[in-house]
Amino acid sequence: MVGSDLQKLQSQQQGKRFALNTALRIGEQTLAAxxxxxxxxxxxxxxSPSNFAIGIDPAxxxxxxxxxxxxxxxxxxxxxANRRIFAGNYKYASLxxxxxxxxxxxxxxxxxxxxxxxxxxxxxxxxxxxxTQKSPQAMIGKRMQMRTKSNLEKVNEVPxxxxxxxxxxxxxxxxxxxxxxxxxxxxxHDYAGPPYQKGQQRPKGWE
Numbered sequence: 001m002v003g004s005d006l007q008k009l010q011s012q013q014q015g016k017r018f019a020l021n022t023a024l025r026i027g028e029q030t031l032a033a034x035x036x037x038x039x040x041x042x043x044x045x046x047x048s049p050s051n052f053a054i055g056i057d058p059a060x061x062x063x064x065x066x067x068x069x070x071x072x073x074x075x076x077x078x079x080x081a082n083r084r085i086f087a088g089n090y091k092y093a094s095l096x097x098x099x100x101x102x103x104x105x106x107x108x109x110x111x112x113x114x115x116x117x118x119x120x121x122x123x124x125x126x127x128x129x130x131x132t133q134k135s136p137q138a139m140i141g142k143r144m145q146m147r148t149k150s151n152l153e154k155v156n157e158v159p160x161x162x163x164x165x166x167x168x169x170x171x172x173x174x175x176x177x178x179x180x181x182x183x184x185x186x187x188x189h190d191y192a193g194p195p196y197q198k199g200q201q202r203p204k205g206w207e
Contacts, residue, residue, distance in 0.1 A: 002064055003056050006049035009185050010119060017122035021177040022184045026052075026063060027116050027168050028196045033065040034112055035161040038105045038203040045070040045103060046088040047111035049119065060186060061193035074104070074203075091124065095143050105203060109159050162198045 006026065010016060018026065030052055037044055044051075046067060055062045070087040084100040086093075092114045094107035118124050126143065171177075180190040 001056055002053040002066070003060055004185070005051070005053040005066070006063070006115075006119070008050075009054070010049060013184055015122050018119050019184055020120060020175055021172070021181045023116065023119045024168050024172050024177060025183060025191060025193060026119060028165065029063040029193060030065070030112060030115070031161060031164060031168070032194075032196050033063065034108050035203075037065060037071075038108070041074050041203065042068075042071050043074060043103055043105060044068065044108050045072060045097070047108050047115060048089045048092045049115055054185065061183060061189075061191060063193070091126075095140065098140055098143070104158075106159050109164070158203060165196050165198065168196075 010018060013019075017023075033052070034044065034047065044065065046069070051065065051067045052063050053066055054060050055064060072087075086097060086100060088097055088111070090098070092111045094103065094110035096103050096107050097111075114124060172179075182189055183191060183193075
């Protein structure tokens, strides 16, 4: 059993976005969850705010990854490389997913990055005001711009998760984030979520 998902929690915040400290804490835990799934040899393929949820008290500072309906073994993706079927959510899908190309570990991290931008800023550049305009073609151009500005092109097929965590930690330090500062969904208690554990085994490569 889990509590509210991140999409619901975000919608309850002022400006429909999280304060930076809360967002970066979310980033730590969701990055670790994706890394641990990759270590098992699977790609999630549907990373989005609604597919992460907090636990139920006393685990309400812990974030869990959900919905493995689109998940796939990395070996199966390689074996079926010619298959062209979209899976996931257009809003957060990687460029490879939108182009119906084979996906790898880095595609989950690309989707994770889009989620993080939305949690901090409140929206994505390609979030259409007209909800009928959700075609992948309408989103590819702005995605390419964001990928270039964010250096997403430099993320390896097997990402360096610890290096990505270091970016989060640097942002926390630069912005004076307090390690014990309360999360926005539990403002009365100090942060008690699990710390990011560096040096974990990396998943098998994309040989």
